[in-house]
Amino acid sequence: MEKFEIYLISLTIRKWDLEKKRMAVNTTFVVGDAEFSSNLEMALTSAGEMTEEFLNILKKEAGRKLMNGGNDFGETDIELGDKNYIKQKTGSFFKKITGELNNKGKDGKNRQSGQRAEQNNGAGQIYQATGQARQARMPRMILTTYLDVYPENHDVSALPENIQFFIILNLARKYYEKEQFQKAIHPLRRLVKMKPDFGTGYKWLARSLKKVRKYDEAVRNYENYARVENSLDAKLDLAQSYRKGKMFDKSEEIYRTILNDYPDEKEAKIGIAQIKYARQEEDYLPILDSLYQENSDWMREWMRKEFNFRIYSQSKTLLTPVQASRYLGFDKAFEITQMAFRNEVPSHFNPSRARINFFREELDRWAEVVNRFNLMGHEVVLHPENLNGDAAAVASGSQKGQSAGAKSDEDKPESTRVEEIIRYIRETRARREAMGQVTNKTRRPARKSPTQKKAGQKKRGRPKKEKKTT
Numbered sequence: 001m002e003k004f005e006i007y008l009i010s011l012t013i014r015k016w017d018l019e020k021k022r023m024a025v026n027t028t029f030v031v032g033d034a035e036f037s038s039n040l041e042m043a044l045t046s047a048g049e050m051t052e053e054f055l056n057i058l059k060k061e062a063g064r065k066l067m068n069g070g071n072d073f074g075e076t077d078i079e080l081g082d083k084n085y086i087k088q089k090t091g092s093f094f095k096k097i098t099g100e101l102n103n104k105g106k107d108g109k110n111r112q113s114g115q116r117a118e119q120n121n122g123a124g125q126i127y128q129a130t131g132q133a134r135q136a137r138m139p140r141m142i143l144t145t146y147l148d149v150y151p152e153n154h155d156v157s158a159l160p161e162n163i164q165f166f167i168i169l170n171l172a173r174k175y176y177e178k179e180q181f182q183k184a185i186h187p188l189r190r191l192v193k194m195k196p197d198f199g200t201g202y203k204w205l206a207r208s209l210k211k212v213r214k215y216d217e218a219v220r221n222y223e224n225y226a227r228v229e230n231s232l233d234a235k236l237d238l239a240q241s242y243r244k245g246k247m248f249d250k251s252e253e254i255y256r257t258i259l260n261d262y263p264d265e266k267e268a269k270i271g272i273a274q275i276k277y278a279r280q281e282e283d284y285l286p287i288l289d290s291l292y293q294e295n296s297d298w299m300r301e302w303m304r305k306e307f308n309f310r311i312y313s314q315s316k317t318l319l320t321p322v323q324a325s326r327y328l329g330f331d332k333a334f335e336i337t338q339m340a341f342r343n344e345v346p347s348h349f350n351p352s353r354a355r356i357n358f359f360r361e362e363l364d365r366w367a368e369v370v371n372r373f374n375l376m377g378h379e380v381v382l383h384p385e386n387l388n389g390d391a392a393a394v395a396s397g398s399q400k401g402q403s404a405g406a407k408s409d410e411d412k413p414e415s416t417r418v419e420e421i422i423r424y425i426r427e428t429r430a431r432r433e434a435m436g437q438v439t440n441k442t443r444r445p446a447r448k449s450p451t452q453k454k455a456g457q458k459k460r461g462r463p464k465k466e467k468k469t470t
Contacts, residue, residue: 005081006031006062007163009170011093011147016044018101025054030166031062031078038065047095054090055080082159089149096144148174152187165194172204181208192224199229203237210241219245232258236267246312248275266291270302277365278312285372292373303375309346309366317360324358326386344376 009028016023021044028037038061042053059078066078080086150156150167159167168187175184188205192198206221222241226234235258242251252275258268269287276284291299321333330336337356340347346362349355367380 003077003079004031004062004066005079006059007081007159007166008058008086008090008149009035009166010149011090013097013142013145014039016101016142018044021045027058027061028170029058029062030163031066033162034065035166035169036062036065044098044101047091047098050094050098051087051091054094055087081163086149089147093144093147097142100142100144161194165191168194169201172201176204176208179211181211184208185212192221197228199225199231199234202228203234206237206241215245232262232265236265236271239268239271243271243275244308246278248279251275266295266298267302270299270307274307277369278308278310280311280313288369288373296373300373300375303369303373307369309362309369310348311359311362311365313361316362319358319360319363321356321358323387324363327360327363327383329381329383329386 007030009030011028012026014024014026022041023044024039024041026037026039028035030036040054040057040061042050042057044050045053059080062078148170150170152171156164156167168190172184172187172191175181175187185205185208188201188208191201192205195201202221202225206218206225209215209218209221219241222234222238226238228234235254239251239254239258242248242254252272255268255271255275258265259272262268270291273284273287273291276287288299288303319327321337325331325333325336328336336345336358339345340349340356340358346358346366348357348359350357364382367382370376370380
């Protein structure tokens, strides 16, 4: 007789029916070296009966999963692993549910809203009856719908290693799916350390690290992900991470390797076009044209969300927000700064100076691509004549164009929202410091205590009157 142990990992309440007294739950459990997820139904009774019924149904479901796996296990004997702990956790969980359905508080007493007693006028029974009727009309709800059998602070070192792995996987998956990437990093690091060939762990860890701006470590985990799985998705993720890290040679090499195996892969083609665009190579347009003819909707959507319209060159003409807005024909710089924050136009934000800058060469290429494929829904028209003769800013080809162009008050960059906040903080801090200095100068010195007075020093104030004697 072959024996298996089942370990419950998580339990989620999906729905319940109070009339039929039935409840549907979703469970995640581990049998042997495999993780399973199943939807089960059970009766709504007392907490003890629900616990016994659930564990029996869980054992039957585990046996069914094992038999459906295509293996002939013969007669199996399935036991509950970590039995006492799991029974205690599930029992407490179902006790909370029955308490909430019965509308009981932490003290175990029924909550009956509106119960008041009037001693003098005999209206206590009316209020009590009204409260009970209101209580009967109130919908009975379940607020405790999720059970994490082994929470993060629970010591699982005594459990088998394969069970520890699935417990940590459940914790990491919960944080990752809720987009709590900072919390997901620690359990994901533990996962790949316990199982170095777990490709999904490297993928989730790399994406979580990228979300919290730890790019170097993210690239290393993308490399591990591609090494372990060697799949198309893994190669595309690695090529994209290289491209966004400005490692264009490595990225282009992976993209071309993908096209050798998958000649019709659109993401690899547009990745090469992105690299050529960033390098200011002119043969990026034929690639975009062929993708547009193949699938115009996909190409436009990818260009709006993913394409980076920045170019990387040592010689670029710097434009202030006011100059850039005039170059695009806007009346105020507010419009182009809003487009920059929405990532609709190529821009560069300097957090130390809280300033947004633009480059003319990037705006030229951006307008060309936008108009060619109608990405904005309207034609973008450039107005070099609106730069008001800022020849130094337009033709210098260096990043010193800003100082040369700001000759008048109109040419000074308008304040963005970030600049206004920082300026307000600095002015407030300066006022407080100035007020503190004035207060310290005008403050009177503190009086000395009697013990600090010099010996023989006369006390201040009027002399005491002598008592008259009769």
